[in-house]
Structure formats: structure tokens, C-alpha cells
Amino acid sequence: MSTITDVPTREELVQRAAGLVPLIRKHAAWQEENRRLHDETVAAIEEAGLFRLRTPRRYGGYEVDTRTLVAIATELGRGDGSTAWTTSVLWIPTWLAGLFPDAAQDEVFATPDARVCGTNSPSGTAVPAEGGIVVNGSWRFISGAHHAQWQEVAAILLRPDAEPEPIMALVPMSSMEIVDDWYTTGLTATGSVTTLARDVFVPSSHIIPMSAAMIPQGLSEANAASPLWRTPASLNAAASGVGAAVGVAKAARDEFLGRLPGRKITYTEYENQSEAPITHHQVGTALMKIEQAEFHAYHAADLVDAKAASSAEWTLEERARVRADHGWATRLAKEAVDIFASASGGSSIYRDEPIQRIARDVNAMSLHGLINPDTNTELYGRIVCGLGPNTLYI
Numbered sequence: 001m002s003t004i005t006d007v008p009t010r011e012e013l014v015q016r017a018a019g020l021v022p023l024i025r026k027h028a029a030w031q032e033e034n035r036r037l038h039d040e041t042v043a044a045i046e047e048a049g050l051f052r053l054r055t056p057r058r059y060g061g062y063e064v065d066t067r068t069l070v071a072i073a074t075e076l077g078r079g080d081g082s083t084a085w086t087t088s089v090l091w092i093p094t095w096l097a098g099l100f101p102d103a104a105q106d107e108v109f110a111t112p113d114a115r116v117c118g119t120n121s122p123s124g125t126a127v128p129a130e131g132g133i134v135v136n137g138s139w140r141f142i143s144g145a146h147h148a149q150w151q152e153v154a155a156i157l158l159r160p161d162a163e164p165e166p167i168m169a170l171v172p173m174s175s176m177e178i179v180d181d182w183y184t185t186g187l188t189a190t191g192s193v194t195t196l197a198r199d200v201f202v203p204s205s206h207i208i209p210m211s212a213a214m215i216p217q218g219l220s221e222a223n224a225a226s227p228l229w230r231t232p233a234s235l236n237a238a239a240s241g242v243g244a245a246v247g248v249a250k251a252a253r254d255e256f257l258g259r260l261p262g263r264k265i266t267y268t269e270y271e272n273q274s275e276a277p278i279t280h281h282q283v284g285t286a287l288m289k290i291e292q293a294e295f296h297a298y299h300a301a302d303l304v305d306a307k308a309a310s311s312a313e314w315t316l317e318e319r320a321r322v323r324a325d326h327g328w329a330t331r332l333a334k335e336a337v338d339i340f341a342s343a344s345g346g347s348s349i350y351r352d353e354p355i356q357r358i359a360r361d362v363n364a365m366s367l368h369g370l371i372n373p374d375t376n377t378e379l380y381g382r383i384v385c386g387l388g389p390n391t392l393y394i
Contacts, residue, residue, distance in 0.1 A: 021075065032082070060112065081247070086189075099223070115144065122155055124137020135153060141192045154166065249336040293331075379391065
């Protein structure tokens with residue numbers, strides 16, 4: 001059933017995200033304590049339409065471009081890193097669902113503001129069964145599992161007459177088990193738990209080869225003409241999340257400057273930290289790093305959007321450059337946060353001071369395999385030097 005609605009402009013959506021920042025900040029401490037997003041946070045994001053960004057338009061989605069994702073994730077990140085991360089990670093498997101046969105999409109998106117969690121890591125197995133497959137396995141780091149209706153799982157299909165094949169499958173969360181094992185030092189409120197499948201049957205309409213996402217070459221007839229589903233899955237995934245890193249860097253800026261008036265530098269003659277030359281250097285350097293992080297985030301987004309719009313074939317160097325941009329955006333955002341955190345004084349380590357949570361969150365982001373600065377920089381240099389990629393996720 002078609003439920004096409006008017007699509008808000010990028011500016012409208014970014015304003016909606018910015019308007020949520022006070023509410024998100026209000027619940028940030030509760031969320032970290034409870035290791036998941038607050039129900040009011042989820043409801044507000046849903047009401048703002050920010051779970052619809054990668055939903056097909058025929059189901060009431062917006063099908064926004066990558067630049068819009070970066071801008072919105074940045075605003076959410078100013079409120080809280082875990083909130084931005086969870087929201088942006090949910091965009092990824094929701095987008096992946098658009099590569100599946102239309103019959104599967106009809107079921108997934110029958111729920112308004114449907115949320116799909118998942119991962120590209122094939123840590124499960126599947127065996128053929130009449131009309132589909134039976135899946136068993138466990139998947140770690142499933143951000144947003146508490147708030148999703150569906151999960152995209154990656155598994156290895158084992159058949160007696162064929163080579164093992166990586167696949168993706170859409171499974172309702174009611175068929176999955178959640179293991180409450182998310183006890184971490186950063187991104188604590190993302191609730192990125194482990195999920196389990198025990199002999200879960202998946203119909204053929206809810207399965208695609210993993211290669212269909214990597215290329216991509218989806219099985220959806222209705223989405224075939226949309227530029228949104230022309231981007232390789234790994235590049236789409238990294239592009240969806242990198243704005244959160246830029247956002248937390250801006251949050252660190254806001255927190256530092258908010259605490260600056262009247263603060264002194266202990267054991268020095270500086271009664272006002274704002275008068276110290278070292279502070280000027282720290283602030284100037286951190287702000288330039290944030291601006292550079294934004295450049296890399298948007299440089300990657302614009303390349304992704306341009307390639308999608310033109311249907312031009314990706315070169316390996318272009319793919320690797322997008323990954324490099326994501327890595328450098330993350331590196332620079334973390335460096336900016338580290339400067340502000342280091343300049344915030346001993347009192348900033350108290351748990352009720354947001355800067356310590358921001359520093360832990362951006363560190364956790366930088367460890368993610370798809371946006372890790374060192375991994376992505378190495379990959380880019382490797383391709384430019386004429387070697388083939390050492391990963392399938394490009």
C-alpha cells in the first residue's frame with residue numbers, strides 16, 4: 001500500500017534535529033546509566049521523522065541524500081553521542097532493507113517509522129529449508145536492538161552442492177533473543193547488545209546474497225530506479241555514522257566554552273582561563289580540527305551522492321578515498337574532543353560533567369572498523385600504491 005508523503009527539505013530536517021538537542025541532553029545521563037535510549041528520546045526522534053530518512057518513499061519515507069544524513073547526525077551528536085550513533089546506525093540496515101525483494105519490504109515497512117537494526121558481519125550460519133532457510137548464530141554490537149522491529153542478519157549459507165555463500169536476511173525481532181551484555185566505557189547508551197537466532201526460519205523473499213549489497217545490485221523492482229540504492233553498502237554505512245563524530249566534537253566545544261567563564265587555571269596566576277594564551281591556542285586548534293572533520297565528512301558525502309545521481313561506476317580509488325575521508329573525519333573529531341577535555345581541568349572528570357562522556361564516546365566511535373582512522377588511511381594508501389584492497393568492505 002502506497003503512503004507517499006511530502007518530503008521535508010534538508011533544512012527542515014536539520015532544524016528538527018537541532019530542536020531535539022535540549023531533550024537529548026536532558027536524558028543523556030539516564031541513558032548512560034540504563035545503557036539504552038530513553039523512550040522519550042526515541043519517541044521524539046520518531047515524531048521528527050528522523051527514522052524515515054532511508055525508508056522508501058512509497059512507505060512514507062524521505063530517501064534523503066548522504067549530505068543530509070551527515071548534517072542531521074551532526075546535530076544529534078551535539079546532544080549526545082549515543083543518541084546520534086544509534087539513530088544513524090539504524091539508518092543503515094533500514095537502507096539495506098530497500099535492497100530486498102519488494103514482498104519483504106511490504107512486510108517490514110508495514111509498521112510506520114519502521115526501525116531495522118543489524119550488521120554486515122556474517123557470524124551466523126544458514127541451511128536450506130523448504131521455502132527458505134533456517135538461521136542460527138549470534139551477532140554482536142547490534143546498536144538500537146531494543147528499539148527495532150526487525151534485524152538484518154548476515155550469515156553463511158551452507159549447501160551440500162555449492163560453495164559457502166554469505167547472505168543477508170531480514171528477521172523480525174520477535175524471533176531473536178537479546179543478550180544483555182553491553183557494559184562498555186563508551187557509547188554506553190547505544191545498547192549495542194548481542195542478539196541470538198536459534199533455528200529461525202526465514203522465507204526466500206527475505207534473503208539476498210551479500211554481494212547484492214556490496215556492489216550493490218538489489219532485488220527490489222520498486223527501488224531499482226532510485227539513486228539511493230546505488231551506493232556500495234560499506235560506503236553507505238560509514239557515511240551514515242560519521243556525522244555523529246563531528247557532532248560530539250561540537251558538543252565538546254559547547255561544553256568547554258560553557259564552563260569557561262570564571263574558571264581559573266589551578267596552581268597558576270591565571271584567575272581566568274579565558275585570558276591564558278594556552279587556552280587561545282587550544283581553542284583555535286580544536287575549532288580548526290572540527291572544521292577539517294566537517295570537510296572530510298561532507299567531501300565523502302558529496303562524492304557518494306554524485307556517484308549515485310550519475311550512476312557512474314565506482315573506481316577502487318574513489319571507494320578507498322571515501323573510507324579515508326571517514327577515517328580522517330573521525331580522527332580530527334577525536335583530536336578536537338581530546339583538546340577540549342584536556343583543557344577542562346580536574347573537575348571535568350566528575351560523572352555529571354558531560355565532557356568526560358563525550359571523550360569516551362568519541363574514542364569508542366574511532367574504534368569502529370568502518371571509520372577507524374588508521375585502517376582507512378592504510379586502505380587508501382594501499383590502493384593508490386597499486387595494490388588490491390585487503391578487505392571486501394569497500
